[in-house]
Amino acid sequence: MRQQFTSLEAHGFESPTTQSAFSSSSISSSSSASDRRLKALARHLVDASPVMDSHSQNPNDTVSPSPTSSAFHADSVFAHIVRAPEDPILGVTVAYNKDPSPVKLNLGVGAYRTEEGKPLVLNVVRQAEQQLVNDRSRVKEYLPIVGLAEYNKLSAKLILGADSPAIQENRVTTVQCLSGTGSLRVGGEFLARHYHQLTIYIPLPTWGNHPKIFTLAGLSVKTYRYYDPATRGLDFQGLLEDLGSAPSGAIVLLHACAHNPTGVDPTIQQWEQIRQLMRSKALLPFFDSAYQGFASGSLDADAQPVRMFVADGGECLVAQSYAKNMGLYGERVGALSIVCKSADVASRVESQLKLVIRPMYSSPPIHGASIVATILKDRNLYTEWTIELKAMADRIISMRQQLFDALRARGTPGDWSHIIKQIGMFTFTGLNSEQVVFMTREYHIYMTSDGRISMAGLSSRTVPHLADAIHAAVTSFA
Amino acid sequence: MTSTSTSTMLSLASASLTASLSVHENLKGRLKLGGGSLSFNKEKANPFIKTKSFSRISMVAAIKVSRFEGVTMAPPDPILGVSEAFKADNDQKKLNLGVGAYRTEELQPYVLNVVKKAENLMVERGENKEYLPIEGLAAFNKVTAELLFGASNPVIKEQRVATVQGLSGTGSLRLAAALIERYFPGAKVLISSPTWGNHKNIFNDARVPWSEYRYYDPKTVGLDFDGMIADIKAAPEGSFVLLHGCAHNPTGIDPTPEQWEKIADVIQEKNHIPFFDVAYQGFASGSLDADAGSVRLFAARGMELLVAQSYSKNLGLYAERIGAINVVCTSADAATRVKSQLKRLARPMYSNPPIHGAKIVANVVGDPTLFNEWKAEMEMMAGRIKNVRQKLYDSLTAKDKSGKDWSFILKQIGMFSFTGLNKAQSDNMTNKWHVYMTKDGRISLAGLSLAKCEYLADAIIDSYHNVS
Numbered sequence: 001m002r003q004q005f006t007s008l009e010a011h012g013f014e015s016p017t018t019q020s021a022f023s024s025s026s027i028s029s030s031s032s033a034s035d036r037r038l039k040a041l042a043r044h045l046v047d048a049s050p051v052m053d054s055h056s057q058n059p060n061d062t063v064s065p066s067p068t069s070s071a072f073h074a075d076s077v078f079a080h081i082v083r084a085p086e087d088p089i090l091g092v093t094v095a096y097n098k099d100p101s102p103v104k105l106n107l108g109v110g111a112y113r114t115e116e117g118k119p120l121v122l123n124v125v126r127q128a129e130q131q132l133v134n135d136r137s138r139v140k141e142y143l144p145i146v147g148l149a150e151y152n153k154l155s156a157k158l159i160l161g162a163d164s165p166a167i168q169e170n171r172v173t174t175v176q177c178l179s180g181t182g183s184l185r186v187g188g189e190f191l192a193r194h195y196h197q198l199t200i201y202i203p204l205p206t207w208g209n210h211p212k213i214f215t216l217a218g219l220s221v222k223t224y225r226y227y228d229p230a231t232r233g234l235d236f237q238g239l240l241e242d243l244g245s246a247p248s249g250a251i252v253l254l255h256a257c258a259h260n261p262t263g264v265d266p267t268i269q270q271w272e273q274i275r276q277l278m279r280s281k282a283l284l285p286f287f288d289s290a291y292q293g294f295a296s297g298s299l300d301a302d303a304q305p306v307r308m309f310v311a312d313g314g315e316c317l318v319a320q321s322y323a324k325n326m327g328l329y330g331e332r333v334g335a336l337s338i339v340c341k342s343a344d345v346a347s348r349v350e351s352q353l354k355l356v357i358r359p360m361y362s363s364p365p366i367h368g369a370s371i372v373a374t375i376l377k378d379r380n381l382y383t384e385w386t387i388e389l390k391a392m393a394d395r396i397i398s399m400r401q402q403l404f405d406a407l408r409a410r411g412t413p414g415d416w417s418h419i420i421k422q423i424g425m426f427t428f429t430g431l432n433s434e435q436v437v438f439m440t441r442e443y444h445i446y447m448t449s450d451g452r453i454s455m456a457g458l459s460s461r462t463v464p465h466l467a468d469a470i471h472a473a474v475t476s477f478a
Numbered sequence: 479m480t481s482t483s484t485s486t487m488l489s490l491a492s493a494s495l496t497a498s499l500s501v502h503e504n505l506k507g508r509l510k511l512g513g514g515s516l517s518f519n520k521e522k523a524n525p526f527i528k529t530k531s532f533s534r535i536s537m538v539a540a541i542k543v544s545r546f547e548g549v550t551m552a553p554p555d556p557i558l559g560v561s562e563a564f565k566a567d568n569d570q571k572k573l574n575l576g577v578g579a580y581r582t583e584e585l586q587p588y589v590l591n592v593v594k595k596a597e598n599l600m601v602e603r604g605e606n607k608e609y610l611p612i613e614g615l616a617a618f619n620k621v622t623a624e625l626l627f628g629a630s631n632p633v634i635k636e637q638r639v640a641t642v643q644g645l646s647g648t649g650s651l652r653l654a655a656a657l658i659e660r661y662f663p664g665a666k667v668l669i670s671s672p673t674w675g676n677h678k679n680i681f682n683d684a685r686v687p688w689s690e691y692r693y694y695d696p697k698t699v700g701l702d703f704d705g706m707i708a709d710i711k712a713a714p715e716g717s718f719v720l721l722h723g724c725a726h727n728p729t730g731i732d733p734t735p736e737q738w739e740k741i742a743d744v745i746q747e748k749n750h751i752p753f754f755d756v757a758y759q760g761f762a763s764g765s766l767d768a769d770a771g772s773v774r775l776f777a778a779r780g781m782e783l784l785v786a787q788s789y790s791k792n793l794g795l796y797a798e799r800i801g802a803i804n805v806v807c808t809s810a811d812a813a814t815r816v817k818s819q820l821k822r823l824a825r826p827m828y829s830n831p832p833i834h835g836a837k838i839v840a841n842v843v844g845d846p847t848l849f850n851e852w853k854a855e856m857e858m859m860a861g862r863i864k865n866v867r868q869k870l871y872d873s874l875t876a877k878d879k880s881g882k883d884w885s886f887i888l889k890q891i892g893m894f895s896f897t898g899l900n901k902a903q904s905d906n907m908t909n910k911w912h913v914y915m916t917k918d919g920r921i922s923l924a925g926l927s928l929a930k931c932e933y934l935a936d937a938i939i940d941s942y943h944n945v946s
Binding site for chain 2: 075076077078079080081082083084087090109111119120121125126129130133138139140141142143144145178179180181182185194195196209212213215216249282284315323327328329330331332338340341342345347348349351352354355356358359360361362363364365366367368
């Protein structure tokens with residue numbers, strides 16, 4: 001650490017706590033802000049990773065001129081920046097790609113695969129794209145900051161229901177965002193600026209990116225109990241207790257359906273209890289809806305929890321993603337809806353959302369949203385979509401059944417019924433990290449170390465191999 | 479709990495309250511409201527409860543008022559709001575010189591032919607829509623860095639550039655700002671006075687302090703070079719200096735090559751870090767290489783620098799949001815580390831960037847035939863702007879008898895012209911002449927046709943001479 005500070009000082013970067021060096025009045029940092037920055041810097045500098053150690057021997061980190069640099073920049077101003085580790089989820093695919101085994105199986109990333117193990121572009125998407133390309137009147141002018149208007153309206157209807165009173169009363173503001181992540185981030189930033197309770201409760205466990213998104217948005221992140229490893233199901237009592245003891249007004253992140261990573265969803269009765277508890281404590285629901293239609297195969301059924309909350313007249317936020325249910329992963333299509341008490345509030349909220357978006361990326365990308373709008377507004381395409389969606393959901397459900405049957409057939413010890421009880425793309429197998437390592441090493445099965453597998457990556461052909469691997473892992477490591 | 483047969487729905491903002499109100503004693507939970515004053519009458523009763531019968535379950539919203547009641551209406555964006563106002567205007571003579579989007583002589587939006595070709599190819603190929611890596615499309619990152627620095631540039635050959643696909647210029651600037659905030663805490667960004675209106679918003683939201691360096695000289699309607707140098711010199715060592723690579727927005731005034739050298743000198747002297755915003759490569763002079771001259775000059779000195787790129791204007795891909803942040807480092811190792819940290823900042827913002835625009839750019843720039851066609855279209859667009867400048871200048875000189883020197887119109891470069899009109903005069907342009915522009919006196923020549931030059935000249939002359 002000392003070495004890095006020395007190189008910083010060599011560049012005249014005095015410690016941020018000595019504010020006298022930065023005498024300009026435009027720096028309005030309080031000492032606590034500079035402490036924060038210093039802490040952040042220190043955190044990054046002392047971050048001990050194996051990669052970091054090898055780099056500290058790098059001659060470029062010491063003060064020696066490289067051939068192409070002038071004497072002024074003998075040392076890099078980026079010398080103190082360490083290499084970040086690979087993203088834990090995406091790192092699984094990196095490792096998978098390196099494996100030469102012919103029987104390797106990638107059950108890491110949550111992207112749908114066909115029975116043949118190939119990525120899928122929906123027919124309706126291809127049709128919609130063709131329509132767009134053929135339409136000679138189409139231009140590429142900037143979208144409004146809030147995105148494609150038609151798309152926003154259709155997205156709100158999709159999640160809230162076409163007959164939603166909240167929509168009819170103009171109490172919903174919907175802004176196009178960059179898929180689920182972008183919607184969550186914009187919502188988080190808005191809340192951090194305008195909401196009075198800056199704590200968000202996220203379920204334990206949850207998607208790995210959630211805490212990072214909300215922390216960077218400016219919220220403080222706490223957790224509520226969710227998954228019960230003993231039952232491999234919902235720790236409902238724990239959930240109620242934790243939400244019950246949350247401070248009034250706190251924000252609560254809820255997975256609308258197909259909880260990631262566990263696949264464990266509350267029942268409708270449990271949702272009703274959650275709703276009543278939350279409303280009684282004025283807790284603010286923030287739904288993450290990344291799998292509408294993908295979980296059960298029915299768009300309406302998967303939207304039920306969200307609609308229940310909206311039906312009681314209360315306020316909530318909903319982040320939508322079309323990455324999975326329309327297979328538009330790379331196009332980054334999503335939307336943030338904020339259901340407010342009144343049209344006037346919704347209008348003011350929307351104006352403030354624009355102030356969050358403009359300095360982040362100005363306006364959202366047009367292509368994916370145009371595809372979605374084309375499909376949602378066309379009766380035939382919409383119907384075709386629901387059929388393709390159901391087919392994807394059904395294939396996943398079938399994989400669950402096949403895996404369950406295969407484990408039963410092998411007499412694998414343990415209760416594996418959670419495989420067919422859990423819902424959506426992922427199964428939380430309950431395997432521990434030792435067993436996971438074993439499965440990767442001996443059977444070339446790639447999954448995240450928490451025991452999560454993506455059912456979308458399985459096929460009838462590969463189920464037996466996975467079942468063998470699980471069986472071996474469970475019997476080798478009791 | 480009581481249930482009412484009619485549901486009562488009240489909007490907090492509405493002045494009138496409906497007659498049937500139900501009062502609830504047992505409201506659980508306190509309600510705290512955010513900042514800002516509430517504008518409703520404080521009645522003893524709780525008028526804002528909605529109760530609704532739903533079979534035998536009565537669903538009570540325990541929330542009395544909106545949690546967002548204190549949220550105020552934000553003003554419209556000063557730049558994008560201009561187009562909205564323009565749309566609302568029904569006058570036939572109206573002219574939109576607000577936002578910097580290229581228009582044809584017929585004042586229509588323009589989709590480049592190479593873009594249409596690329597999109598057709600993409601649809602024919604039927605590629606998949608899988609997630610891009612966090613850093614974006616590799617093929618795009620490669621060609622975008624090469625376009626900027628030149629494929630044979632040492633920074634490219636030595637792999638010293640960290641390139642991450644970003645959401646056009648704004649998104650790329652924001653990633654860089656986030657990097658500065660995290661790794662250069664307390665460091666300041668110096669921005670030109672004036673500069674693009676969104677720059678300060680980006681740094682504010684990223685919590686990066688900024689201050690201005692003198693740039694525009696209203697007396698000469700040119701560059702206040704001495705002021706610029708003095709202010710850059712006076713800034714604390716190790717500041718980031720935001721420079722417009724070419725076609726300065728909003729003024730259209732660029733430093734000369736000699737001036738660029740001197741700017742580089744003072745930046746090196748103070749160990750500042752140059753931070754280029756390159757939104758108009760190819761659009762300024764018509765030549766992609768010439769417009770990258772300033773960036774390449776700095777890179778050639780072995781300096782480390784940041785460069786944000788945008789393909790909104792030069793490839794007309796405005797709505798596709800395609801750009802990149804490039805960080806030139808002294809070593810390939812540093813570039814690798816910087817890239818990894820940029821990824822760490824992108825992941826909680828939007829996970830990974832959109833494919834469509836990236837593929838278009840990769841296809842156009844990566845294919846020699848399409849690339850040459852692009853260069854031709856680029857020259858055509860830049861050429862039209864130059865013609866319009868000339869016509870406007872001619873019209874102004876012909877019509878204005880005061881002897882005012884309008885030659886700055888010809889000297890300025892790129893999409894915009896800083897007319898020197900103040901706010902009141904700009905308002906006159908809009909209110910009297912239905913010419914829409916930004917309040918700082920900036921007009922977008924990309925939105926001007928040869929046919930409208932005379933009308934615009936009349937408007938400018940009137941506003942300049944008759945309004946103070």
